[in-house]
Amino acid sequence: MDSTASSEVAQLSPDSPSPSGEVEWPDCERLVHFFRPNSCIYCHDFLEIKEHRDVLIWGYRPCALLYCKDAPIGTWKLSWETTRDVDFSMWRDEGICWCGGWDAEHTDGLIAFHQDCFAAIDGADLSAERTDRLGRACSWTDIRHLGFDPGNQYYLADIPNAQNYRHDSISSVGQKLGLSLDRLPLETLRHIQSYCRDAPFWKMVKTIDFTTYLDMGPRTKMLSTTLASVAQWTRGSTSPVLSPTQYTSGHVRITIDRQGFCEIEQLSEYPRVCLVKRPYKRFIILQARHAVSIKASFKDGMCWLGLQNSGSISTIWDIPTPPDELLYCVTEYHGTRFSSHPSHETCSMMGWSIPGNILETVSLDNIGGLTVGLTNHGFEMEAYNKPSKLQQVRYLKTWSGKAYMPIGSNDSILWIQVRRYDSSDWDNTSILVKTKLSGVIHLGHQGEGPGKIVAFSKFPRVIFHHPSDRNTGKRVAAIHPKSNPSPDHEVSGFANIGPPVPGSLFITSPTFWSWAPLQDIASVHVFMAAVDGSFVGMHITYKNGGQRFVGNANRSSTTGDWLYQAREVQVENPTRLYVEIKTHLERHQKVKLSVGNEDALEKSELWEGYDLVGELHYWYQVRGVPYRGEVQVLPSGSWRGLK
Known part of the structure; x- marks a missing residue:
């Protein structure tokens, strides 16, 4: 396997140890350092990215690492975590450092699999195009990689997974196990699924469904714009509907599910209040003028929004349309905290400060x-x-x-x-x-x-x-x-x-x-x-x-x-x-x-x-x-x- 820096599939390594046994890391202050994940993004079980000096641990499962230097919109590459004795200087040309130094500034852009989990998804196809597509699909459809602050991230991670798998995916797994599930309607299969969502069978279906999405989903070029320019977008579409001018009045509604951002809507008039909860979705409603500073990127039917610095205007709701006065209170007066205000007409507010995120x-x-x-x-x-x-x-x-x-x-x-x-x-x-x-x-x-x-x-x-x-x-x-x-x-x-x-x-x-x-x-x-x-x-x-x-x-x-x-x-x-x-x-x-x-x-x-x-x-x-x-x-x- 090629291990040069120019290869799309490489091996991780620091510099070789000095005669004294200590690793001499080069000056890496200007290089990219990644946050190291501690769980497999696919099965969510614990994993350990081994250091050069680690002894082999019994039962240790080696990792496959997907990394993107310019996350979230850059190109994703693959590294098999095998040996750690390759010349580290080859990674300097790519601008990446794997030293894990505690004093370095770290960034997102690294996701990890157990190698057997990775093989279950990607099989033997290790082309650069598929690797890039897989990395983006894993990153842009995982709540933990969407740039939310930790408090919001934990909350969104608890959104139930609707598990709306395709009929073909369920039938394919059933056929491998000798079950003629293709004869049952999808409604019946989902009713069965509701009683055993955590069964290993559905994990196999998830794998088939995800790889089918990778193979059959749209292939598009990267499109980056501001959220204020997006009139409408739905996950799976080839491109968003763009407006010739940026919206500065009205509102923008962002819909989130367990797989990340799934819909964006420009609302010229505030819609009728809807108090019916959506168990599998959450919503962010912004005043359109705030959307001007938010970057939106689209590729292969997926979306990524730069919400990292918008905590003061991003309240997460479990209903599509909250009362507008309550929304106005959160976004205008108190940022991430709010209390009662004389202008409130639709909600009877409490008189104490409460986090509004x-x-x-x-x-x-x-x-x-x-x-x-x-x-x-x-x-x-x-x-x-x-x-x-x-x-x-x-x-x-x-x-x-x-x-x-x-x-x-x-x-x-x-x-x-x-x-x-x-x-x-x-x-x-x-x-x-x-x-x-x-x-x-x-x-x-x-x-x-x-x-x-x-x-x-x-x-x-x-x-x-x-x-x-x-x-x-x-x-x-x-x-x-x-x-x-x-x-x-x-x-x-x-x-x-x-x-x-x-x-x-x-x-x-x-x-x-x-x-x-x-x-x-x-x-x-x-x-x-x-x-x-x-x-x-x-x-x-x-x-x-x-x-x-x-x-x-x-x-x-x-x-x-x-x-x-x-x-x-x-x-x-x-x-x-x-x-x-x-x-x-x-x-x-x-x-x-x-x-x-x-x-x-x-x-x-x-x-x-x-x-x-x-x-x-x-x-x-x-x-x-x-x-x-x-x-x-x-x-x-x-x-x-x-x-």
Whole structure:
């Protein structure tokens, strides 16, 4: 095999070792150095690009390296990683250094295969044209090589692979295995595939499908222009539709899937808002004037966009068309971070700064429940499908807490209001939700002192949040649509919501509070700590189909440093409620519901009995071990607090 620098297939090597045994690398400051991949771009298994001084590792799989000095638009070449004793000076003529020096400036342009993986794709054809085409296809269709910053790259790498393989590719692999899959329609094959996406069979299909694309895809010359000049492009087309002039008004929508950029559209008018998520795609929408500085390259039906330096204008969405005011907020006012602005008319924005590089959509249509978790940087909200769960939240984490709101099968949300108390403490937040069947429900902390309404939405459709990353959890950024409550709205005149916090709880610690009316209960599930039977929570279903949850909405109750799964008791059509009298600050109360009176509890001095009228209230604090809580039965209307 030819190993000269002019060859399209070469061998990697540094200079030969000196008599002392040390390698003498020449001055390489002006040469190109590559970031070294640690996984095979095809199978994603670990690989190791060996150094000249490495000993042979048992089980080591040698590499095939595709490299491009002028990535991403230059010519790709192939190097078999075999020996490391060839004169390094031959690579200097090409302007490349393989020293791996830590102080050198590194660039993308190197992708690696296990040699057996490479052979599975490329076979015996090692022509320069096919090598160049293969390198570009691997680089331009891999999220990790598209120039996104690490945070966006990790997010995009999680896009599900639609695996829309050709019928011929599936049939070809089936024939090799003695399966007559060519007789089945493509819809049936994809239905089978949905149950076994990770099976080795589909890896073989992927290989055939990819090589077919290399052989049958269009062959075109490299075309480089600015994104503002591209009127329309779809992956697989021979060339983009170009405009004679650059667009400076309107918007540009870029569609991304697991194989990279798949569509570009110029939008002269902002399209109608679309809140339907696309599970296999993500979207970037730019103001057209920002696209002037973005380079776009096209070849062989593929596209590469120079988005490396456009982080401040590139928010990634999971819906095709977000509300334009929310988009305007991200792109104009705060770059990669945003908060509320007076001009927002379509979204009810939160008042805290949140990273704007990624915003996910959570639909509130036809949901079966909501979980709310409060943090020092806002709150997170998670929606669940119908039917509602009895106890939906994960186990309790130290120094945090969550609230849960079930929604009945025939129920729906009428409005959501977010309030924040005490501007110095971001986690002192409460959320009021009214549903058609259950009335007003409180989620989160009970506020004390002056409060501020930071968001309000009638008939809310979606919430937008920033997904969790390595440092923070999911945080709600906006609720759509935005509404303006009238002065006579049922809760607008309330400075505080809720009765006074019981004196048994810490004054300085935020308190989770939930409540529920006791009338017209059809059934109730009471959750108790497995250790001492103390009250954890209560899932109530009313005769009209409405549902509520009162209590600590975690699947486990906490005693000391241990987690214990809660026990559950169900009571149908209860008529009497018993609450254990709190005799000590650290003592947790017990709660029991019954059909009719229970004589032992009626006579006990440690229990208080109540008919099912009025309201049940529960407060608990997560800061401190054991977690403090208190149950009270109060007259109807107590949830409103003092005006």
